[in-house]
Amino acid sequence: MEKKEEKEVLQVLKNSQVSEKLCSQVAFGLDTSAVLSTIMERTTGDFTIEELISLTAGIAMEYHDADSVIFITIDNELSAAECIFETHRIDFSPLCGTGPMYMDEYPALLKVLMRALLMAVEAKGFISAQNILPMLPNGSREYKRMEQIGLESIMRVKYEKNEHQFIAVINPRKYGKEGDILRLLARVVDSEIDRLGQPNMGEGFSFGAGKLAKNEVYVRLLNAFELHTRKGTLTEEDIRNQEIIFLTVLLMKQDEGMIPATTLLHMLWEDPEALSEPERTLKNLSYRVNKKLKQLFPRGDFLEIKKKSYMISQKYKITTDLDRFSYMIRDAEGVTNPEARLERYLKALDDFSGIVLPPQDHQAIKLVTEKYESARRRAQNECLSLMFELGDYTRMAEYIRTLSVSRTMDGELAYWNAMMYIDMGQHQQARELLEENSDYLSETQINAIKCRILAKT
Numbered sequence: 001m002e003k004k005e006e007k008e009v010l011q012v013l014k015n016s017q018v019s020e021k022l023c024s025q026v027a028f029g030l031d032t033s034a035v036l037s038t039i040m041e042r043t044t045g046d047f048t049i050e051e052l053i054s055l056t057a058g059i060a061m062e063y064h065d066a067d068s069v070i071f072i073t074i075d076n077e078l079s080a081a082e083c084i085f086e087t088h089r090i091d092f093s094p095l096c097g098t099g100p101m102y103m104d105e106y107p108a109l110l111k112v113l114m115r116a117l118l119m120a121v122e123a124k125g126f127i128s129a130q131n132i133l134p135m136l137p138n139g140s141r142e143y144k145r146m147e148q149i150g151l152e153s154i155m156r157v158k159y160e161k162n163e164h165q166f167i168a169v170i171n172p173r174k175y176g177k178e179g180d181i182l183r184l185l186a187r188v189v190d191s192e193i194d195r196l197g198q199p200n201m202g203e204g205f206s207f208g209a210g211k212l213a214k215n216e217v218y219v220r221l222l223n224a225f226e227l228h229t230r231k232g233t234l235t236e237e238d239i240r241n242q243e244i245i246f247l248t249v250l251l252m253k254q255d256e257g258m259i260p261a262t263t264l265l266h267m268l269w270e271d272p273e274a275l276s277e278p279e280r281t282l283k284n285l286s287y288r289v290n291k292k293l294k295q296l297f298p299r300g301d302f303l304e305i306k307k308k309s310y311m312i313s314q315k316y317k318i319t320t321d322l323d324r325f326s327y328m329i330r331d332a333e334g335v336t337n338p339e340a341r342l343e344r345y346l347k348a349l350d351d352f353s354g355i356v357l358p359p360q361d362h363q364a365i366k367l368v369t370e371k372y373e374s375a376r377r378r379a380q381n382e383c384l385s386l387m388f389e390l391g392d393y394t395r396m397a398e399y400i401r402t403l404s405v406s407r408t409m410d411g412e413l414a415y416w417n418a419m420m421y422i423d424m425g426q427h428q429q430a431r432e433l434l435e436e437n438s439d440y441l442s443e444t445q446i447n448a449i450k451c452r453i454l455a456k457t
Contacts, residue, residue: 054215057087060169068170090255090314112136116154141336148334217302219251219320221368223354229296241360242268243289248357249364250303250312251320258309267364279308286310322372325352329379342386345379377407384416388423396420411440418449422456 265272332344414437421430
């Protein structure tokens with residue numbers, strides 16, 4: 001590294017409140033001019049250490065064209081691996097990093113990761129999945145879980161609290177000289193991890209100014225509308241219903257790029273032609289929203305508005321409570337122990353219960369509601385299936401009673417209710433339930449109930 005470049009890096013990091021010793025370590029770790037120029041471009045200005053780590057992890061993800069970069073710590077006493085920091089592609093739902101992954105369900109995987117971390121220390125660099133997978137029994141559930149997660153490359157990091165931490169690259173499409181950029185991230189985390197205030201995707205997340213990184217936005221859609229940023233929060237008291245709908249539509253379409261005005265008009269109004277000046281009305285609506293967002297985004301860059309198209313800027317990492325629900329459900333799906341998997345499902349359903357934007361009766365909001373309700377019902381049905389598998393009929397009966405209050409009797413509820421009655425020896429109740437709900441049940445479900453009754457009598 002040239003002396004001039006080293007001074008420039010030191011200056012950037014000093015502005016970020018990093019110690020001089022760490023600045024020297026980071027400068028020493030950088031040895032590629034392309035990476036250096038990217039760092040310089042992205043980190044010009046005053047940044048906290050949390051923002052610097054977030055930015056650097058984002059650059060690492062782009063540098064490797066990866067789906068995720070995550071920082072994980074392994075707790076030997078709890079036999080659990082937990083994500084401390086993570087960044088993901090907007091359209092990527094991770095199978096790890098969404099909360100603790102209890103390694104007692106994957107004992108072989110825990111041992112192999114520990115071995116891989118030691119190998120990474122000896123190699124003074126990275127260990128790839130090609131080195132990790134052969135350590136696992138081919139075709140074992142640990143092997144399949146490793147493939148499912150998509151963890152491709154790890155780098156050992158050590159700090160005071162625990163010896164067993166690593167930075168992982170998930171699904172990289174490009175490697176190149178991978179040590180260049182992730183070594184920077186490792187050195188920053190190595191000395192400053194205790195100051196890291198990043199939220200996990202799963203439980204334990206707290207809102208409020210200072211809890212989110214500079215480019216992160218969290219949006220609550222269940223039971224209320226709230227838009228959280230590092231600088232503060234926008235609530236339903238600050239914004240009108242039509243403005244909430246406008247933002248929600250753009251949030252749901254963020255990964256589709258610019259939305260043409262004609263498309264947006266038809267999503268926001270049932271009959272946009274009835275408006276005297278449709279495009280002007282839309283433009284005025286966007287200006288009003290932008291004005292109210294100004295306190296949270298002083299540069300006015302949250303919305304990108306062109307002559308006849310609109311979008312939320314992709315420079316911001318948007319997460320909604322519905323996203324967090326999906327992450328927790330997906331994490332539960334990867335748990336093999338049925339009792340632990342049931343508790344994960346119930347936890348997700350409890351943490352993210354409610355209805356989507358209750359004051360709104362609008363076609364665009366209904367689409368979001370239907371998507372959430374569908375995911376919630378699938379999770380509820382999976383809970384019933386697991387309770388039945390575990391033979392926990394008392395809990396199952398109570399859960400069915402609870403669900404019947406919030407959702408009317410349907411095929412799935414009737415099916416599991418009948419199956420429960422059969423295994424409890426209450427065959428007459430099962431027959432009556434079958435007769436009363438035959439219109440809701442599919443032919444497959446009806447045949448399964450009848451076969452179960454015959455098998456149990």
